[in-house]
Amino acid sequence: MGLILIAAEVAGGSPSPLTLELVSHARTLGDEVAVVVLDPEADAVLPALGAHGASRAYVGQERAYREHLGQPAAHVVSALVDRVRPALVLFPGTQEGRDLAARVSARLQLPVLANAIDVTGDGDDFLVRSSIFGATVDVVTRTRSRSPLVLVRPKSFTATASGGPPPVTEVLPLPAEAPLGARRLESVVAPSAGPGLEEAKVVVSGGRGMQEAANFEVLEHLARQLGGAVGASRAVVDAGWVPYALQVGQTGKTVKPDVYIACGISGAMQHLVGMKGSSHIVAINKDPDAPIFKLSDLGVVGDALKVVPALIEELRARGLS
Amino acid sequence: MKVAVFVKQIPDPTGVGRLDPATHLLVRDGAELVLDPGDANGVEAALRVVEANGGEVVAITMGGERAAEVLRKAMAMGAGSAIHVADDRLRGSDALATARVLAAAVARSGCELVVAGTESTDGYTGTVPAAVAELLGWPALTFAKALEVDSGTVRIQRQTPAGHDVVEASLPAVVTVTGAINEPRYPSLRGIMAAKSKPLELLSLDDLGVPPDEVGLAGAGQEVISAAPAPERAAGELIEDDGSAARRIADYLAELKVI
Ligand SMILES: Cc1cc2nc3c(=O)[nH]c(=O)nc-3n(C[C@H](O)[C@H](O)[C@H](O)COP(=O)(O)OP(=O)(O)OC[C@H]3O[C@@H](n4cnc5c(N)ncnc54)[C@H](O)[C@@H]3O)c2cc1C
Numbered sequence: 001m002g003l004i005l006i007a008a009e010v011a012g013g014s015p016s017p018l019t020l021e022l023v024s025h026a027r028t029l030g031d032e033v034a035v036v037v038l039d040p041e042a043d044a045v046l047p048a049l050g051a052h053g054a055s056r057a058y059v060g061q062e063r064a065y066r067e068h069l070g071q072p073a074a075h076v077v078s079a080l081v082d083r084v085r086p087a088l089v090l091f092p093g094t095q096e097g098r099d100l101a102a103r104v105s106a107r108l109q110l111p112v113l114a115n116a117i118d119v120t121g122d123g124d125d126f127l128v129r130s131s132i133f134g135a136t137v138d139v140v141t142r143t144r145s146r147s148p149l150v151l152v153r154p155k156s157f158t159a160t161a162s163g164g165p166p167p168v169t170e171v172l173p174l175p176a177e178a179p180l181g182a183r184r185l186e187s188v189v190a191p192s193a194g195p196g197l198e199e200a201k202v203v204v205s206g207g208r209g210m211q212e213a214a215n216f217e218v219l220e221h222l223a224r225q226l227g228g229a230v231g232a233s234r235a236v237v238d239a240g241w242v243p244y245a246l247q248v249g250q251t252g253k254t255v256k257p258d259v260y261i262a263c264g265i266s267g268a269m270q271h272l273v274g275m276k277g278s279s280h281i282v283a284i285n286k287d288p289d290a291p292i293f294k295l296s297d298l299g300v301v302g303d304a305l306k307v308v309p310a311l312i313e314e315l316r317a318r319g320l321s
Numbered sequence: 322m323k324v325a326v327f328v329k330q331i332p333d334p335t336g337v338g339r340l341d342p343a344t345h346l347l348v349r350d351g352a353e354l355v356l357d358p359g360d361a362n363g364v365e366a367a368l369r370v371v372e373a374n375g376g377e378v379v380a381i382t383m384g385g386e387r388a389a390e391v392l393r394k395a396m397a398m399g400a401g402s403a404i405h406v407a408d409d410r411l412r413g414s415d416a417l418a419t420a421r422v423l424a425a426a427v428a429r430s431g432c433e434l435v436v437a438g439t440e441s442t443d444g445y446t447g448t449v450p451a452a453v454a455e456l457l458g459w460p461a462l463t464f465a466k467a468l469e470v471d472s473g474t475v476r477i478q479r480q481t482p483a484g485h486d487v488v489e490a491s492l493p494a495v496v497t498v499t500g501a502i503n504e505p506r507y508p509s510l511r512g513i514m515a516a517k518s519k520p521l522e523l524l525s526l527d528d529l530g531v532p533p534d535e536v537g538l539a540g541a542g543q544e545v546i547s548a549a550p551a552p553e554r555a556a557g558e559l560i561e562d563d564g565s566a567a568r569r570i571a572d573y574l575a576e577l578k579v580i
């Protein structure tokens with residue numbers, strides 16, 4: 001099946017978890033897995049990419065890739081795709097991945113398939129599964145072009161090491177004529193505590209049913225007792241109760257904890273996309289017809305402002321402070 | 322300055338989406354069609370830019386006959402004119418084809434700023450605006466939760482997983498906005514009346530010079546081969562809180578060995 005190319009992302013000196021998921025899965029799709037890594041810290045992440053199955057790496061370490069959105073990377077990745085003609089190009093379904101895939105698609109007139117949750121080979125083509133309408137419908141699309149571009153949602157695949165050596169590296173220079181475009185002037189990080197939302201084994205999420213921002217304190221308390229993280233629906237993020245970093249769903253994070261506890265969340269399809277992969281779902285909602293109950297393992301019809309504090313007490317009685 | 326705003330008509334997102342079993346295209350007949358809620362934020366953002374800088378908002382859509390409704394809505398909110406690209410040969414267009422058509426419409430309109438949603442609520446590839454930017458050779462400032470335009474410079478707060486980035490570019494540029502950027506205004510009665518007489522230009526592929534074989538089903542680089550209900554998570558136990566629910570949840574967490 002030829003060469004599978006992955007647009008790798010670097011986060012805090014390591015390949016992003018989603019990048020490793022893509023590299024791992026690509027081993028099942030092609031004869032050879034290559035990564036393109038455009039980041040000032042690219043060389044630091046090559047061993048990990050090799051250890052997950054990438055045997056070739058195309059690398060650029062210019063600062064422009066951090067300072068400018070999309071355009072310089074699209075210039076270089078498009079030229080690379082045009083030259084090496086991969087059978088398939090996988091992009092992380094992140095903000096950066098989308099901007100990049102969209103631009104490569106426009107530059108090379110190649111189709112882009114978005115929101116993929118699975119990719120398999122089918123002769124010379126690929127079958128791409130995506131879930132739509134809030135993950136109520138699964139669509140399978142057959143690619144029918146050279147080098148189709150696929151944006152994959154986080155946690156669709158499991159990252160598994162292959163124990164491979166560091167990849168053979170080729171440096172891609174950033175041509176002087178490449179447009180730079182929009183410039184990042186500053187990055188503001190909102191403070192957070194406890195385990196990251198995407199890694200947490202327990203997520204305690206709140207929605208508009210929590211009534212007001214101050215009531216998120218009880219959710220934080222419960223999350224602390226359970227060693228988990230707090231999440232939120234978009235309604236409360238848009239209302240400014242909690243930062244966007246906590247948003248779960250189609251336009252927020254995808255989480256797959258052991259237990260997801262939804263408090264005062266209706267279960268809009270755009271929210272469900274981000275959490276329906278949780279192993280177990282507990283929902284507290286005062287409306288017995290709330291859609292969230294359709295997929296909860298344990299549903300409680302009741303007032304979250306009473307049930308959550310009572311649960312905190314109950315857990316305290318069982319020795320969790 | 323002239324500011325283009327992209328508006329997409331979609332089936333009411335509070336309803337249940339359906340695909341045609343034979344063509345696998347989104348069923349629009351019978352469904353209530355509305356302005357994509359994300360694009361209402363776009364219209365609001367575009368209006369605020371011209372309110373601060375002077376100029377006019379041009380609403381642009383690609384879609385069937387009824388898509389004119391979302392243009393009227395944008396004009397009722399305050400857009401000054403509208404462009405409707407409608408052509409039977411566009412049916413089944415993918416995101417790239419949509420971008421080609423919209424980019425051609427922007428070029429023709431003479432706008433120097435495009436405001437769009439970060440992603441539509443139905444197709445949600447989130448790739449159309451950045452593809453339009455690439456086709457025009459413009460920068461794209463995506464995921465804006467705040468937008469400011471001042472003497473030829475666009476500056477946004479770009480929502481990030483950890484907080485936000487401040488991003489800047491010179492015009493011309495494409496900006497995509499998130500739901501957090503503003504609270505869209507409701508059209509006033511006067512606005513609705515005024516919208517009826519605002520100019521709405523109807524364009525075909527030929528008007529835009531976009532080759533028909535590169536758009537629509539013919540130009541799509543992919544083919545949907547099946548659409549089936551996703552495996553449902555079965556609903557489990559449902560209890561009414563009579564004061565004992567907290568204990569039941571704690572027991573359940575203990576069963577799962579979470580505590
Ligand atoms: C393009 C697009 C993208 C989107 N992306 C996302 C996304 O990423 N994530 C996301 O979450 N949403 C997203 N949304 C928004 C989504 O459609 C919903 O509007 C949102 O999820 C609703 O949030 P909610 O459940 O908190 O609020 P609501 O829908 O208002 O639900 C509140 C719930 O609380 C219950 N309730 C009220 N009081 C109490 C009480 N005292 N105790 C218990 N229950 C109570 C009510 O019965 C109700 O079910 C998106 C929408 C669009 C258009």
Ligand SMILES: Cc1cc2nc3c(=O)[nH]c(=O)nc-3n(C[C@H](O)[C@H](O)[C@H](O)COP(=O)(O)OP(=O)(O)OC[C@H]3O[C@@H](n4cnc5c(N)ncnc54)[C@H](O)[C@@H]3O)c2cc1C
Binds near residue numbers: 111327423438442450
């Ligand atoms: C469930 C579903 C899944 C799909 N998956 C894919 C896929 O993987 N790949 C693919 O190429 N196509 C896909 N399509 C087709 C795609 O939705 C259409 O081509 C659509 O015209 C543009 O893409 P989008 O809605 O994803 O736009 P997005 O890029 O998500 O839209 C972002 C913004 O662009 C603007 N915009 C988008 N379309 C229009 C329009 N017609 N008129 C005015 N403004 C617009 C709006 O401001 C919108 O908020 C899918 C369609 C459906 C219904």
